[in-house]
Structure formats: structure tokens, C-alpha cells
Amino acid sequence: MIQQRPSFYSIIVLLCAVSFHGCGSKEGGSNTDLPIPEAEPLHIENALSDQEGQQGSGVKEFDGIQFHVPVGWKQVALTPAQQGMISASFQIPQAGDDVKLTLSSVGGGIDANLQRWKGQFQLPPGEAPLQETIRVDHVDAIWLDLRGTFDSGPAINSSVASGMRMIGVAIPRSPRDFYLKLTGPREQLLKAEKEFREFAKSARFVQ
Known part of the structure; x- marks a missing residue:
């Protein structure tokens, strides 16, 4: 044993x-x-890149109107003050960081809103508002060009700035008219004017 x-x-x-x-x-x-979780951040980055690409150029619809958004334009999130009043907001980096575009549907009539825009500008001596009619999907729209000192009025984050320019487009619609409002320093807005006109004229009403 x-x-x-x-x-x-x-x-x-x-x-x-x-x-x-x-x-x-x-x-x-x-x-x-262990290497499997390491691949997840790459997937997330690709997803973010895809979202950024979708946010740029292409056909987009706002309040029943389709527009062809130019390459390079960036749609940005609405601020709390804009929500409920603004349909969409864009930046145009190639023109300048201070160039901004807003789209909105507003009641009250086109004439009243055009007068409100004019009241926001103090024009230099000898200058007058430039107004013309443009065709937007077989409808006459108003193109209004204002230059001078811009006063945003008694709104949230109101401001007064000289050397500014605003190009507004008023499109008649029912029950509320549709407005495009491009603002920024005069020299910067000049870089975006041609592309903005093409953007406005690309509008197509959704049936």
C-alpha cells in the first residue's frame, strides 16, 4: 500500500x-x-460620415416644396428660438462663415413681410431696395435685395450690424407663403448670390 x-x-x-x-x-x-469591439468605432465613424454626406447636396423638401441644395451647403440644426418659426437653416461655408440662409412658411401676406424686411435695413444715401420678379415653378415670386445697416429687431439674440446685405425671395403659396432669406456681409454674400438664385429657381411644388 x-x-x-x-x-x-x-x-x-x-x-x-x-x-x-x-x-x-x-x-x-x-x-x-478582444479585437472585435475595437472595430466598432470605425463603423460609427463611417455612419457619421454617411449622415454628413446626406445632409449636404441633393433634393430636399421643405413645407411641400422641393429644392436642389448645392454641393457644399450645410444644413444646421435649428435653435430653440427658431423652432416653430423656421423650416430649415443653412450655412454656405465657401461664401463665408457669417452667410446664413433660412427657409420659412409665414402668414400675413407677401407685401407686409416685404415691408418688414425693408424696415430692418437702413440703406446708405443714394441706395434703394432692388426688387424684381423671378419665375419659380411657373409662379411669379419676388426677389428683394437690401444693403446697409441691418437691425434684426426686438427678437431673441437681436443685433445691429453695418455693411450687411440680405436677399429675400417670397413665393406665393396657400395657406401660407414661403420665404427664403439669405443674410451676411456684403462682400461675402456676393460669392453666394449666383448659387442662391439657382437654388431659389430650382423650387418645385410637391403635388
């Missing part, structure tokens, strides 16, 4: 060693899964 004890204990040690090795192999197997 004394000679058999080492063999008995040897078997127990061997079994423990095998069990320990098996547990270690499971832990090693879990380590091989």
Missing part, C-alpha cells in the same frame, strides 16, 4: 493539471475576441 500512494497522488495532480490547463485555454479563447 505504501508503494501505491505516490501513484494515487500522481493521478490527482495530473487531473488537476489537466483541469487547470483546460480553464486556461478558455481564458485564452476569450482573449481572442
Whole structure:
């Protein structure tokens, strides 16, 4: 019996060693899964890039009107003050950081809103508002060009700035007319004027 004890204990040690090795192999197997989570940030970045691409150029609809948004324009989130009043807001980085475009549906009539726009500008001596008619999807729309000192009025984040320019387009619609309002420094707005005119004339009413 004394000679058999080492063999008995040897078997127990061997079994423990095998069990320990098996547990270690499971832990090693879990380590091989570590690279999988590392790939997730790349997937998220790609998704963000796709969203940014969708937010840029292409056909977009606002209040029942489709527009072809030029390449490079950036649609930005509405501020709390704009929500409920503004349909969409854009920045035009290639023209300048201070160039902004808003789209909205407003009641009250086109004449009253055009007068309100004119009241926001103090024109230099010898200058007058430039107004013309443009065709937008077989409808006559008003193009109004104002230059001078801009006073946004008694609104939230109101401001007064000289050397400004605003190009507004009023499109007759029912029950509320649709307005495009491009504002910014005069020299910067000049860079966006041609593209903005094409944007306005690209409007198509959704049936």
C-alpha cells in the first residue's frame, strides 16, 4: 500500500493539471475576441460620415416644396428660438462663415413681410431696395435685395450690424407663403448670390 500512494497522488495532480490547463485555454479563447469591439468605432465613424454626406447636396423638401441644395451647403440644426418659426437653416461655408440662409412658411401676406424686411435695413444715401420678379415653378415670386445697416429687431439674440446685405425671395403659396432669406456681409454674400438664385429657381411644388 505504501508503494501505491505516490501513484494515487500522481493521478490527482495530473487531473488537476489537466483541469487547470483546460480553464486556461478558455481564458485564452476569450482573449481572442478582444479585437472585435475595437472595430466598432470605425463603423460609427463611417455612419457619421454617411449622415454628413446626406445632409449636404441633393433634393430636399421643405413645407411641400422641393429644392436642389448645392454641393457644399450645410444644413444646421435649428435653435430653440427658431423652432416653430423656421423650416430649415443653412450655412454656405465657401461664401463665408457669417452667410446664413433660412427657409420659412409665414402668414400675413407677401407685401407686409416685404415691408418688414425693408424696415430692418437702413440703406446708405443714394441706395434703394432692388426688387424684381423671378419665375419659380411657373409662379411669379419676388426677389428683394437690401444693403446697409441691418437691425434684426426686438427678437431673441437681436443685433445691429453695418455693411450687411440680405436677399429675400417670397413665393406665393396657400395657406401660407414661403420665404427664403439669405443674410451676411456684403462682400461675402456676393460669392453666394449666383448659387442662391439657382437654388431659389430650382423650387418645385410637391403635388
